[in-house]
Amino acid sequence: MATIQETETTVLGACPHDCPDTCSMLVKVKDGRVTGVQGNPDHPFTHGRLCAKTNHYEERVYHPERLLYPMRRSGPKGSGQFTRIGWQEALDTIAARWKSIIAESGAQAILPYSYLGHEGLLNGLTVGDPFFNKLGATVSERTFCDSGACTAYIMTVGPTPGMDPESLAHSKFILLWACNMLSTNAHLWPFVAEAQRNGAKVVVIDPFRTRSAQLADQHIRIRPGTDTALALALMHVIIRDGLVDRSYVADYTVGFDELVEHVKPNTPAWAEAHTGVPAAVIETLAKEYAQSQPSAIRIGVGIERSAGGGQLVRALSCLPALVGAWRKPGGGILQLPLWAFPMNWPGLQRADLLPPGTRVLNQWELGRALTGALELDPPIRSLFVYNSNPLIVAPDQARMRTGLAREDLFTVVSEHFVTDTARYADILLPAATQVEQDDLMFSWGHLYLTLNRKAIEPEGESVSNAELFRRLARVMGFDDPFFFRSDEQMMRESMDWANPALAGITLESLAGKGYARLNLPPADQFAPHANGGFPTPSGKVELKSSIAAGGNFVLPVFRQGSNEFQDGSPAALLPTWIPPREAPKSNPALAQRFPLSMLSPKSHSFLNSEYANLARQVEREGPQHVLVNPADAASRRITEGMPVMVENARGAFRAVARITEDIMPGVVLAPLGYWAYRSAGEATPAALNPTAYADLGRAPTFSDNLVELRAAP
Amino acid sequence: MTHVVTSNCTGCRFTECVTVCPVECFHGDAERLYIDPGLCIDCGACIPLCPVKAIYDLVDVPAAQREWIAINAERAAPLPVMRAKQAALPDAEAQRVALGFA
Ligand code: SF4
Ligand code: SF4
Ligand code: SF4
Numbered sequence: 001m002a003t004i005q006e007t008e009t010t011v012l013g014a015c016p017h018d019c020p021d022t023c024s025m026l027v028k029v030k031d032g033r034v035t036g037v038q039g040n041p042d043h044p045f046t047h048g049r050l051c052a053k054t055n056h057y058e059e060r061v062y063h064p065e066r067l068l069y070p071m072r073r074s075g076p077k078g079s080g081q082f083t084r085i086g087w088q089e090a091l092d093t094i095a096a097r098w099k100s101i102i103a104e105s106g107a108q109a110i111l112p113y114s115y116l117g118h119e120g121l122l123n124g125l126t127v128g129d130p131f132f133n134k135l136g137a138t139v140s141e142r143t144f145c146d147s148g149a150c151t152a153y154i155m156t157v158g159p160t161p162g163m164d165p166e167s168l169a170h171s172k173f174i175l176l177w178a179c180n181m182l183s184t185n186a187h188l189w190p191f192v193a194e195a196q197r198n199g200a201k202v203v204v205i206d207p208f209r210t211r212s213a214q215l216a217d218q219h220i221r222i223r224p225g226t227d228t229a230l231a232l233a234l235m236h237v238i239i240r241d242g243l244v245d246r247s248y249v250a251d252y253t254v255g256f257d258e259l260v261e262h263v264k265p266n267t268p269a270w271a272e273a274h275t276g277v278p279a280a281v282i283e284t285l286a287k288e289y290a291q292s293q294p295s296a297i298r299i300g301v302g303i304e305r306s307a308g309g310g311q312l313v314r315a316l317s318c319l320p321a322l323v324g325a326w327r328k329p330g331g332g333i334l335q336l337p338l339w340a341f342p343m344n345w346p347g348l349q350r351a352d353l354l355p356p357g358t359r360v361l362n363q364w365e366l367g368r369a370l371t372g373a374l375e376l377d378p379p380i381r382s383l384f385v386y387n388s389n390p391l392i393v394a395p396d397q398a399r400m401r402t403g404l405a406r407e408d409l410f411t412v413v414s415e416h417f418v419t420d421t422a423r424y425a426d427i428l429l430p431a432a433t434q435v436e437q438d439d440l441m442f443s444w445g446h447l448y449l450t451l452n453r454k455a456i457e458p459e460g461e462s463v464s465n466a467e468l469f470r471r472l473a474r475v476m477g478f479d480d481p482f483f484f485r486s487d488e489q490m491m492r493e494s495m496d497w498a499n500p501a502l503a504g505i506t507l508e509s510l511a512g513k514g515y516a517r518l519n520l521p522p523a524d525q526f527a528p529h530a531n532g533g534f535p536t537p538s539g540k541v542e543l544k545s546s547i548a549a550g551g552n553f554v555l556p557v558f559r560q561g562s563n564e565f566q567d568g569s570p571a572a573l574l575p576t577w578i579p580p581r582e583a584p585k586s587n588p589a590l591a592q593r594f595p596l597s598m599l600s601p602k603s604h605s606f607l608n609s610e611y612a613n614l615a616r617q618v619e620r621e622g623p624q625h626v627l628v629n630p631a632d633a634a635s636r637r638i639t640e641g642m643p644v645m646v647e648n649a650r651g652a653f654r655a656v657a658r659i660t661e662d663i664m665p666g667v668v669l670a671p672l673g674y675w676a677y678r679s680a681g682e683a684t685p686a687a688l689n690p691t692a693y694a695d696l697g698r699a700p701t702f703s704d705n706l707v708e709l710r711a712a713p
Numbered sequence: 714m715t716h717v718v719t720s721n722c723t724g725c726r727f728t729e730c731v732t733v734c735p736v737e738c739f740h741g742d743a744e745r746l747y748i749d750p751g752l753c754i755d756c757g758a759c760i761p762l763c764p765v766k767a768i769y770d771l772v773d774v775p776a777a778q779r780e781w782i783a784i785n786a787e788r789a790a791p792l793p794v795m796r797a798k799q800a801a802l803p804d805a806e807a808q809r810v811a812l813g814f815a
């Protein structure tokens with residue numbers, strides 16, 4: 001390793017991003033400036049690596065276009081013209097507008113909009129919740145990611161970490177289902193590779209030949225939105241051929257007899273007709289999955305994004321119990337090991353401050369809510385955006401743009417850069433980056449708690465989100481000392497330190513090494529459900545779900561802690577096939593006009609829209625492109641590199657065609673994240689995405705989306 | 714996209730780099746290593762481990778070394794994968810000093 005010069009110090013940090021890997025980051029500082037970052041070589045999961053997004057985090061911190069001062073709009077909405085102002089003027093402007101809006105229309109006329117632009121316990125998902133709950137603003141239902149999978153998983157096995165991701169090294173069979181691990185969960189791959197070297201078979205199920213599919217033993221291509229049919233057929237074969245772990249099922253599941261009847265029609269031939277996966281492949285997959293114990297299923301976060309995405313995760317959460325996979329370390333299903341962290345959610349969100357009856361608005365409704373297409377009383381008069389860039393990541397882009405352009409809408413955006421959304425702000429507020437603030441990080445991809453230490457003073461006048469909400473509480477006249485806690489006090493109150501999972505871990509001990517593994521058995525012994533013990537109402541795997549009987553819901557953690565105005569629509573008690581809304585088979589009329597299914601996954605070098613404005617990452621990824629199968633390209637006379645329009649009834653965007661067998665016929669793939677005002681057109685892939693909910697947890701249906709391609713004019 | 718092994722590696726082959734690669738994309742001949750651009754995930758972990766600073770993010774490859782981008786792409790895949798650390802070539806230490814990385 002390079003020798004460290006005397007004036008260079010290393011500060012222990014943590015990657016702030018919404019990524020399961022939550023890397024422990026070494027931040028090199030010289031003369032008060034960050035000179036570079038590196039993955040912590042001592043951390044058992046980070047293993048000395050960061051990623052294509054964050055390797056040069058200092059380029060983000062010192063970027064010449066970074067937003068460093070509060071700004072006031074000085075041109076038409078959306079023009080991106082701003083004038084620097086001071087913090088006091090910014091805060092006074094916000095307070096004056098909000099106080100008059102509240103007096104005239106009530107606090108529900110104010111809508112916060114945020115998600116996981118930061119993942120820390122201080123500055124992340126919940127940072128604004130106590131403030132907006134106290135204010136009585138409309139509750140934002142944030143179902144960007146995993147909400148549908150969470151509802152389905154909890155209906156089946158309860159909020160259990162289930163597997164230690166590191167125990168995949170001990171698996172004998174690994175099914176990566178809708179999970180492009182090498183781009184979105186790359187630090188887990190070495191554990192999969194170790195299992196593979198030890199003889200485990202790795203199978204990838206994806207319409208796209210991902211990097212992970214290239215390294216797997218088998219890649220099964222499946223038509224988008226049809227995976228539930230495959231999962232049910234796997235159950236059918238496992239039951240039909242007596243591959244069931246009878247004693248595990250008898251002792252630790254409920255509803256087996258009904259499931260047996262339920263999946264009788266779901267033969268491999270039936271599934272082949274829906275999925276395009278040959279029946280023989282399904283037969284073999286079922287046998288190998290059942291007979292290679294311990295077997296593991298890793299699902300990706302995009303898995304929920306079609307009409308029946310929730311039922312798919314219900315089915316997949318049932319499978320490990322049928323084959324007894326939970327008996328050994330390395331067996332089960334890996335959804336969110338986040339459930340292992342004893343978080344103090346009530347204290348983080350403070351739903352107790354929320355006036356009863358406060359309305360809840362799902363984030364897919366933003367375009368309609370801002371334009372009056374959704375009748376709201378009072379209408380939304382002010383929007384406060386932080387930790388999110390809805391214009392690029394949320395659906396209904398065209399309508400959202402119209403809504404954001406409303407002269408009477410008072411919009412405040414806190415950001416690192418002037419994003420497409422930020423261009424529509426009346427007031428812009430500069431947010432600190434991770435090296436300029438402290439935080440404590442949970443993980444949804446491993447079992448380590450990580451402390452992020454501030455490495456440098458904030459550039460310009462940027463502030464952490466925690467400080468932002470202290471300032472807002474002050475100008476809004478809040479007097480509860482809760483709103484003025486120090487960062488350290490907030491960290492202390494963010495978790496339940498008395499929980500056994502945190503035994504032996506303190507903020508002080510974290511300061512030494514930067515991270516600590518939760519007090520749980522090591523990966524080679526981690527089998528919490530070897531003898532049942534599922535945190536469900538019955539204590540068993542609920543093949544037939546008692547929670548589902550109560551109807552569909554979104555976990556309160558995704559809705560500022562509120563449990564009012566839940567969806568409540570009926571949910572099937574047994575995992576059930578729901579066809580995609582937009583597919584040639586289920587909607588032939590629509591497919592006549594728009595015959596191709598579009599996927600819009602994360603790009604390898606961007607995290608949603610983050611980094612899509614940075615030269616290094618953009619150079620790697622090239623311009624907005626769309627992957628097209630040669631057959632689909634030929635029938636449209638589209639050639640490699642040709643500019644094309646991708647369109648459906650909701651919108652259109654411009655892209656460069658890349659022709660490849662990596663994408664299956666009938667499907668196109670357009671990576672998400674590119675900034676509209678920096679790209680060729682006004683729109684990006686999100687413009688085509690539907691706003692319709694998936695069946696559970698109000699997950700989006702971005703992969704249930706028919707489009708057509710044509711040569712660009 | 715990819716990372717690229719440039720000229721300093723030739724005749725050196727300390728192979729500190731290969732053990733940290735999560736996707737086993739280093740391939741080697743008798744003299745040196747190459748990165749398979751089809752597999753490299755740009756994690757950057759190998760860069761600080763190379764004692765002679767031979768590895769660059771493609772975006773950062775110096776002008777005088779850019780020929781190595783194509784050479785890595787051509788030669789890597791057909792050569793055997795290098796996953797475990799090997800003994801350095803006999804003259805490696807002397808070459809390291811000569812390259813100014815003593
Ligand atoms: S984005 Fe993910 S993989 Fe990259 S450094 Fe952050 S946590 Fe690690
Ligand atoms: S450590 Fe550097 S010089 Fe040695 S083999 Fe790897 S790239 Fe070549
Ligand atoms: S950047 Fe990462 S993936 Fe690429 S060669 Fe280096 S270690 Fe391997």
